[in-house]
Amino acid sequence: MRFYPKHFLTMQELSGEEIIELLNIADQLKYEKKNGIPHPRLAGKTLGMIFQKSSTRTRISFEVGIYQLGGTALFLSPNDLQIGRGEPLSDTGRCLARYLDGIMIRTYAHEDVERLTEYGIPVVNGLTDYAHPCQVLADLMTIREYKSTLKGLKLTFIGDGNNMANSLITGCLNVGMSISIACPKGYEPHEKVLAYAAGFGDKFTLTDNIQKACEGSDVLVTDVWASMGHEAEAAKRLEAFKGYQINDKTLFYANAEAMVLHCLPAHRGEEITEEVLERHAGMIFDEAENRLHAQKAILIKLMEK
Ligand code: CP
Ligand code: NVA
Numbered sequence: 001m002r003f004y005p006k007h008f009l010t011m012q013e014l015s016g017e018e019i020i021e022l023l024n025i026a027d028q029l030k031y032e033k034k035n036g037i038p039h040p041r042l043a044g045k046t047l048g049m050i051f052q053k054s055s056t057r058t059r060i061s062f063e064v065g066i067y068q069l070g071g072t073a074l075f076l077s078p079n080d081l082q083i084g085r086g087e088p089l090s091d092t093g094r095c096l097a098r099y100l101d102g103i104m105i106r107t108y109a110h111e112d113v114e115r116l117t118e119y120g121i122p123v124v125n126g127l128t129d130y131a132h133p134c135q136v137l138a139d140l141m142t143i144r145e146y147k148s149t150l151k152g153l154k155l156t157f158i159g160d161g162n163n164m165a166n167s168l169i170t171g172c173l174n175v176g177m178s179i180s181i182a183c184p185k186g187y188e189p190h191e192k193v194l195a196y197a198a199g200f201g202d203k204f205t206l207t208d209n210i211q212k213a214c215e216g217s218d219v220l221v222t223d224v225w226a227s228m229g230h231e232a233e234a235a236k237r238l239e240a241f242k243g244y245q246i247n248d249k250t251l252f253y254a255n256a257e258a259m260v261l262h263c264l265p266a267h268r269g270e271e272i273t274e275e276v277l278e279r280h281a282g283m284i285f286d287e288a289e290n291r292l293h294a295q296k297a298i299l300i301k302l303m304e305k
Contacts (some may be wrong), residue, residue, distance in 0.1 A: 040070030
């Protein structure tokens with residue numbers, strides 16, 4: 001089943017051309033924003049935002065984004081919704097579809113987001129345990145800004161084979177980049193993603209050797225060792241991920257002028273050193289800003305009639 005372009009659930013199901021189309025819209029929206037040109041393309045539309053996990057960037061960039069497009073956002077926390085008291089998602093979804101023009105959801109099970117697509121309004125995945133496609137779209141936008149191209153570049157992800165790794169693998173491969181994942185044994189990306197990546201030959205590599213993964217790399221990316229929902233495993237993971245860090249040594253293995261990206265929030269001293277993060281803060285906060293522009297492009301694509 002393909003959800004895009006009705007819904008935006010994973011990077012895997014977007015072709016390279018479809019990703020580039022979204023990036024072109026995002027670049028244009030960024031240009032208009034910087035130059036004070038209003039773009040009320042979703043005037044009168046309402047986006048419901050269900051957050052079953054914490055968020056700073058996703059919540060604020062979606063809320064501000066729909067406002068800048070002329071629409072309104074509703075922040076829906078499970079503590080306020082009847083979901084928190086056990087009302088099934090299927091009943092919630094059917095009601096929300098009668099009021100809203102779109103739903104953005106951040107939750108645990110990816111299947112819950114897929115189920116929400118059954119009720120007739122566009123659904124955007126704001127992060128599940130499986131995927132974080134909005135972040136990766138912003139990452140690709142940032143890489144293209146700094147490197148002027150995507151095709152042919154190599155990205156290396158160091159750390160947990162989590163939602164970020166899954167979405168980076170599929171997003172990078174679909175736009176013609178190479179990607180290497182360096183992760184400890186037992187923390188590999190999702191098997192569905194690995195099966196997809198296997199179709200791209202040597203453009204994808206998975207290793208526990210950080211040096212090998214970083215050699216020839218144009219972009220180094222990392223993420224927390226314990227994602228939301230894995231807090232109870234934090235101590236065990238601290239042990240398992242020791243050394244899977246972006247620091248001056250890993251940067252030395254990569255190409256000169258390699259970018260460093262982090263979706264944030266960051267745990268300094270764990271997956272990235274303070275010095276490397278601060279030295280690359282310009283691009284890391286551009287990456288955070290680009291969430292706004294990239295997501296506005298997604299909302300326009302899904303909700304503009
Ligand atoms: N990168 C990201 O999704 O940040 P939040 O968890 O703050 O939304
Ligand atoms: N992998 C992290 C990303 C946070 C934006 C998590 O799921 O918690």
